Amino acid sequence: MQKAAIERNNETIAAQLxxxxxxxxxxxxxxxxxxxxxxxxxxPSQVLTIRGLADALVTSTMPVRxxxxxxxxEKALEALPNRSVRVPPITLERIDDLLRARSLIEGEAIALAxxxxxxxxxxxxxxxxxxxxxxxALKHKKDIDREATLNQSFHFEIYRCCGSAVLIxxxxxxxxxxxxxxxxxxxxxxxxxxxxxxHYHRSIVAALAKQDAQAAREALVADISRxxxxxxxxxxxxxxxxxx
Amino acid sequence: MQKAAIERNNETIAAQLxxxxxxxxxxxxxxxxxxxxxxxxxxPSQVLTIRGLADALVTSTMPVRxxxxxxxxEKALEALPNRSVRVPPITLERIDDLLRARSLIEGEAIALAxxxxxxxxxxxxxxxxxxxxxxxALKHKKDIDREATLNQSFHFEIYRCCGSAVLIxxxxxxxxxxxxxxxxxxxxxxxxxxxxxxHYHRSIVAALAKQDAQAAREALVADISRxxxxxxxxxxxxxxxxxx
DNA sequence: TCAAAGCAAGTGTGATCACAAATCAAAAAA
DNA sequence: TTTTTTGATTTGTGATCACACTTGCTTTGA
Numbered sequence: 001m002q003k004a005a006i007e008r009n010n011e012t013i014a015a016q017l018x019x020x021x022x023x024x025x026x027x028x029x030x031x032x033x034x035x036x037x038x039x040x041x042x043x044p045s046q047v048l049t050i051r052g053l054a055d056a057l058v059t060s061t062m063p064v065r066x067x068x069x070x071x072x073x074e075k076a077l078e079a080l081p082n083r084s085v086r087v088p089p090i091t092l093e094r095i096d097d098l099l100r101a102r103s104l105i106e107g108e109a110i111a112l113a114x115x116x117x118x119x120x121x122x123x124x125x126x127x128x129x130x131x132x133x134x135x136x137a138l139k140h141k142k143d144i145d146r147e148a149t150l151n152q153s154f155h156f157e158i159y160r161c162c163g164s165a166v167l168i169x170x171x172x173x174x175x176x177x178x179x180x181x182x183x184x185x186x187x188x189x190x191x192x193x194x195x196x197x198x199h200y201h202r203s204i205v206a207a208l209a210k211q212d213a214q215a216a217r218e219a220l221v222a223d224i225s226r227x228x229x230x231x232x233x234x235x236x237x238x239x240x241x242x243x244x
Numbered sequence: 245m246q247k248a249a250i251e252r253n254n255e256t257i258a259a260q261l262x263x264x265x266x267x268x269x270x271x272x273x274x275x276x277x278x279x280x281x282x283x284x285x286x287x288p289s290q291v292l293t294i295r296g297l298a299d300a301l302v303t304s305t306m307p308v309r310x311x312x313x314x315x316x317x318e319k320a321l322e323a324l325p326n327r328s329v330r331v332p333p334i335t336l337e338r339i340d341d342l343l344r345a346r347s348l349i350e351g352e353a354i355a356l357a358x359x360x361x362x363x364x365x366x367x368x369x370x371x372x373x374x375x376x377x378x379x380x381a382l383k384h385k386k387d388i389d390r391e392a393t394l395n396q397s398f399h400f401e402i403y404r405c406c407g408s409a410v411l412i413x414x415x416x417x418x419x420x421x422x423x424x425x426x427x428x429x430x431x432x433x434x435x436x437x438x439x440x441x442x443h444y445h446r447s448i449v450a451a452l453a454k455q456d457a458q459a460a461r462e463a464l465v466a467d468i469s470r471x472x473x474x475x476x477x478x479x480x481x482x483x484x485x486x487x488x
Numbered sequence: 489t490c491a492a493a494g495c496a497a498g499t500g501t502g503a504t505c506a507c508a509a510a511t512c513a514a515a516a517a518a
Numbered sequence: 519t520t521t522t523t524t525g526a527t528t529t530g531t532g533a534t535c536a537c538a539c540t541t542g543c544t545t546t547g548a
Contacts, residue, residue, distance in 0.1 A: 062532050066313050073314040101410045108348055166345045306502050327530055
């Protein structure tokens with residue numbers, strides 16, 4: 001009966017090894033497409049083909065078609081009656097609709113998080129704030145991708161603290177849907193002399209540190225409203241010019 | 245140049261024919277599984293196999309696996325590390341989580357709908373109320389499925405009026421997730437001498453008729469809270485008995 | 489010159505097969 | 519009797535093929 005010894009030995013080994021995971025090809029394709037979508041690598045109204053993506057990702061069509069199907073059900077992509085799939089086009093109604101939903105749900109999530117975040121979590125997002133400043137000090141132009149990634153990490157680090165396994169996937173779905181839209185705005189921001197984006201994040205952190213749920217919610221809504229409002233104006237003026 | 249004549253002839257034909265549609269097998273499988281899930285035909289923690297479902301639905305595995313993938317991404321099903329898929333088990337946290345999310349989002353949807361529903365729409369849901377009474381007067385026992393369906397139609401008829409293409413899919417996802425849970429409660433209700441379910445719906449209709457968004461929201465929350473609260477008590481007492 | 493028909497390339501969908509991993513049951517060892 | 523091992527069956531995953539539909543272009547006819 002050396003079962004205990006064997007068990008102990010296995011545990012020792014397990015402690016040294018890092019899990020290799022068993023991610024399927026489909027999962028990798030799905031993650032990659034998600035990343036591309038949130039990052040705004042695809043343009044609104046762009047049509048995607050299964051074989052095209054399969055070639056680009058160097059796999060067969062099978063994992064791609066399943067990943068596309070999943071993205072369609074969460075409204076990150078759109079199935080046309082022709083059976084082809086495209087990233088949803090931007091419309092004024094859709095912008096307002098997305099902003100309202102995001103304010104509602106992400107606002108609730110941050111309000112919940114405000115009462116649950118400990119000093120440990122606050123420190124984490126404060127560190128991200130510092131990283132942000134650091135990056136902007138260097139003034140790299142092409143760090144727009146990195147900036148977007150950092151922004152995403154900042155928000156989801158907070159949302160993860162809300163303790164709701166139901167809300168978080170919904171928020172992810174909303175980011176997926178608004179990704180292609182807001183990327184347009186982000187680019188425009190970057191060109192038009194960036195307003196102090198970090199300012200909004202700072203007030204979010206301040207509210208969370210005080211455990212002030214209402215203030216956190218308002219600061220968050222102000223933060224996410226900005227690119228949507230910008231995009232809205234841009235679309236409206238474009239429509240006005242179109243009419244002339 | 246008899247183009248106009250031909251055109252007119254085609255229109256005449258078109259008026260007589262009903263569109264045949266071009267629904268794929270995958271779509272049918274998906275709809276069928278959705279129906280089963282919302283209707284509570286699957287039990288929580290039940291494991292589903294691709295080939296098993298394919299046999300039951302009399303198709304090949306291909307449409308089933310894609311439908312399952314879609315249901316997993318909207319959290320209606322759960323992918324185990326073993327790669328097998330099951331309907332998510334019920335836990336106390338999950339019940340509270342689902343109720344909170346549903347109150348938040350469906351509450352917002354009905355508040356929006358309250359300002360947008362015309363007399364036409366009000367009449368529609370009032371008619372459903374009547375249908376409900378009629379059904380209960382007959383006192384059929386096995387009409388529990390029909391009752392659930394009617395309940396679903398009632399709610400979504402309202403939600404459709406909220407004018408948000410983003411909120412509605414989220415609500416559908418939430419119903420999908422809570423379907424297997426609340427079915428347990430519904431059955432128990434039906435046995436334990438049904439409380440006046442219709443009463444809650446009547447107060448919803450009354451609030452909507454007055455365009456009172458806040459009252460509508462509160463009435464709705466009261467309505468959907470009921471089965472969740474019931475299920476919560478049941479689970480807690482079961483856990484208490486388990487401890488002894 | 490222009491519109492309709494016809495053809496060819498491309499695309500999504502479903503079926504089937506091969507393979508690896510998981511599961512379960514019976515047999516062997518302790 | 520209990521535990522381990524072994525082997526057979528089941529299951530998910532990915533690849534490939536066949537088919538039907540769409541799309542875009544060319545050709546034909548008025």
